[in-house]
Amino acid sequence: MIAFAWIVGIVLVLLALALGGFALFSAWTARQVEKRLPPHGRFIEVDGARIHYLDEGSGPTLLLIHGLAGQTRVFTHSLLDRLKRDYRVVILDRPGSGYSTRPSRASAAIGAQAHTIARFIEALGLERPLVVGHSLGGAIALALALNHPEQVAGLALLAPLTHVEGEVPPLFRGLAIRSPLLRGLVGWTSAIPLSIRNRNFVLEAAFSPQPIAADYGTLGGGLLNLRRHSFINASRDLMATMEDLAHMQERYQRLTIPIGVLFGTGDRLLDPAKHGAAMATKVAGLDLELIEGGGHMVPISSADRAVTLIARMAQRVAADAGRALTT
Numbered sequence: 001m002i003a004f005a006w007i008v009g010i011v012l013v014l015l016a017l018a019l020g021g022f023a024l025f026s027a028w029t030a031r032q033v034e035k036r037l038p039p040h041g042r043f044i045e046v047d048g049a050r051i052h053y054l055d056e057g058s059g060p061t062l063l064l065i066h067g068l069a070g071q072t073r074v075f076t077h078s079l080l081d082r083l084k085r086d087y088r089v090v091i092l093d094r095p096g097s098g099y100s101t102r103p104s105r106a107s108a109a110i111g112a113q114a115h116t117i118a119r120f121i122e123a124l125g126l127e128r129p130l131v132v133g134h135s136l137g138g139a140i141a142l143a144l145a146l147n148h149p150e151q152v153a154g155l156a157l158l159a160p161l162t163h164v165e166g167e168v169p170p171l172f173r174g175l176a177i178r179s180p181l182l183r184g185l186v187g188w189t190s191a192i193p194l195s196i197r198n199r200n201f202v203l204e205a206a207f208s209p210q211p212i213a214a215d216y217g218t219l220g221g222g223l224l225n226l227r228r229h230s231f232i233n234a235s236r237d238l239m240a241t242m243e244d245l246a247h248m249q250e251r252y253q254r255l256t257i258p259i260g261v262l263f264g265t266g267d268r269l270l271d272p273a274k275h276g277a278a279m280a281t282k283v284a285g286l287d288l289e290l291i292e293g294g295g296h297m298v299p300i301s302s303a304d305r306a307v308t309l310i311a312r313m314a315q316r317v318a319a320d321a322g323r324a325l326t327t
Helices: 002-036 110-124 136-147 170-175 180-188 191-197 199-207 228-240 242-249 272-280 303-326
Strands: 042-046 049-056 061-065 088-092 130-134 154-158 259-264 287-291
Touching: 002 191, 002 228, 042 110, 049 110, 061 110, 061 136, 088 110, 110 136, 110 242, 130 136, 130 303, 136 154, 136 242, 154 303, 170 199, 170 228, 180 191, 180 228, 191 199, 191 228, 259 272, 259 303, 272 287, 287 303
Parallel strands: 061 088, 061 130, 130 154, 154 259, 259 287
Antiparallel strands: 042 049, 049 088
């Protein structure tokens, strides 16, 4: 009995040392990442969150919203320089993502994030921008249009999440943690080492069947996911996505603003038929465009097609505004 207790004690000590080592490694990794990729925008307080954003260019306003585990650099990688020639481009880190914070008790639900972004639009005086949403950012853009129609002139959706998913895609199963306690424990210990080990699998799933962008970690900001709070908030986002989607689906037919959707036919994360073609049956006049052989990372891998769609939606928004002035 004494020998057994001694063995259990040794095992517990070794486990504690291992977990402590993981925690130290994770903290060191986060510091190195933030030294290499510091904030590159401005900050504003909105609804108790400190929102990190960029505001560049001039012309009609675009508001860009990134997806799950993303941040501003997903759009600055290949889109910003092209868009800011003709538009005022505002890109934000969603609450809890990138360098934006989110109050610990704040909801991560799609509607709650849309509400905070609506307040952000008010705070910056953006009036009614054309909202560009990628992946989960597409669902939040739709929630903005449904819940805050006075603040959205149109939508350009890039591989958007639009309908309830039956199961979590393999890429995100490591984030599917319901318990806040377990989520925090994993975030402090194994999340970062496992993210490093699984890097190639994650990137291939996100970009396939197109090539992985070699500079995604730096110019695309992918390294910023190697931080404890990035993992925890991405997990919260994932687990909250289904809270609002079912009710949103029932209201899509009410949308009358210009909406364009761009999807890659080879997207391995979201089914183009379920999340793209299905929207065309619910929203009158929806502009659906498919990229043959395209993957999920449309803002990077299919940037030219994204710019074209955005420009087309901006023209439709301008035409609608012109008609409104003459009536």
